[in-house]
Amino acid sequence: MTRFADRVAVVTGAGQGIGAATAHRLADEGAAVAVVDLDAARAETVAGKIAAAGGRAVGIGCDVTDPDAVTAMTERVAQTYGGLHVLVNNAGITRDDLLFKMSLPAWESVLTTNLTSMFLCCQAAQGHMVAARYGRIVNLGSRSALGNRGQANYAAAKAGVQGLTATLAVELGPFNVTVNAVAPGYVATAMTAATAQRVGSTPEDHQRMVAEHTPLRRVAQPTEIASVIAFLASDDASYVSGQTLYVNGGAR
Numbered sequence: 001m002t003r004f005a006d007r008v009a010v011v012t013g014a015g016q017g018i019g020a021a022t023a024h025r026l027a028d029e030g031a032a033v034a035v036v037d038l039d040a041a042r043a044e045t046v047a048g049k050i051a052a053a054g055g056r057a058v059g060i061g062c063d064v065t066d067p068d069a070v071t072a073m074t075e076r077v078a079q080t081y082g083g084l085h086v087l088v089n090n091a092g093i094t095r096d097d098l099l100f101k102m103s104l105p106a107w108e109s110v111l112t113t114n115l116t117s118m119f120l121c122c123q124a125a126q127g128h129m130v131a132a133r134y135g136r137i138v139n140l141g142s143r144s145a146l147g148n149r150g151q152a153n154y155a156a157a158k159a160g161v162q163g164l165t166a167t168l169a170v171e172l173g174p175f176n177v178t179v180n181a182v183a184p185g186y187v188a189t190a191m192t193a194a195t196a197q198r199v200g201s202t203p204e205d206h207q208r209m210v211a212e213h214t215p216l217r218r219v220a221q222p223t224e225i226a227s228v229i230a231f232l233a234s235d236d237a238s239y240v241s242g243q244t245l246y247v248n249g250g251a252r
């Protein structure tokens with residue numbers, strides 16, 4: 001498939017997990033991909049794998065909570081590849097705790113990394129998209145936006161992602177820029193492995209426990225989220241905007 005021929009994509013938090021799977025998927029379908037991560041070496045490793053498989057990619061170290069770094073990153077991508085058509089806001093962290101124990105830094109870092117970073121990246125990218133009268137933005141939400149014990153900070157940030165997505169769809173729609181969100185349930189990544197460890201479990205046992213309560217009786221793999229992100233970033237979804245699509249194995 002070449003749904004992204006001549007397209008330039010930025011994927012944040014793409015050094016591992018869902019972001020890395022998305023970078024691979026977009027590159028496999030023809031996009032030139034900027035693999036952006038806090039950890040430059042990790043980003044370059046993913047970009048190197050894409051290049052080794054015949055794709056086009058550059059690894060860029062960037063803290064997406066830093067406005068100047070975000071501006072520099074988007075300018076570099078636009079100059080390197082001659083545009084910026086697709087933005088996948090995927091970088092995220094968890095700092096789980098029950099409300100009575102949650103520290104202010106844990107609250108603020110989760111809001112900043114999961115939500116403010118999207119504001120910064122959308123703001124930096126929209127100039128290129130509006131000028132080209134073309135853009136596709138996909139934001140990573142979460143099923144946790146509906147409420148999840150120990151995740152007041154994360155749930156609030158991901159609920160904010162839904163509001164940001166709906167509003168930017170209204171503002172950017174007239175310029176042929178669509179804005180959507182994907183809200184996964186439980187995906188087998190380093191993020192959920194860390195959660196398992198925090199609650200004294202192993203990734204395998206934790207996944208089994210979640211799978212029992214999921215209609216499809218298993219957790220998701222990163223590629224199963226990447227394929228939905230790719231759909232929303234493609235012209236197959238040209239009339240879809242302002243939506244949050246839950247990808248959670250049928251859980252209510």
Ligand code: NDP
Pocket residue numbers: 012013014015016017018019036037038039062063064065089090091092093113140141142143183184185186187188189190191192
């Ligand atoms: P991972 O932790 O595996 O990967 C996230 C990547 O983002 C890491 O490489 C991380 O670096 C990077 N990152 C963190 N902060 C920044 C920053 N400030 N600037 C740039 N990069 C940063 O996460 P997942 O792949 O599991 O999750 C990806 C997205 O999907 C997140 O937004 C998450 O909230 C969302 N999601 C995940 C679910 C899951 O079950 N896994 C479920 C629902 C939503 P570092 O490791 O150094 O922090």
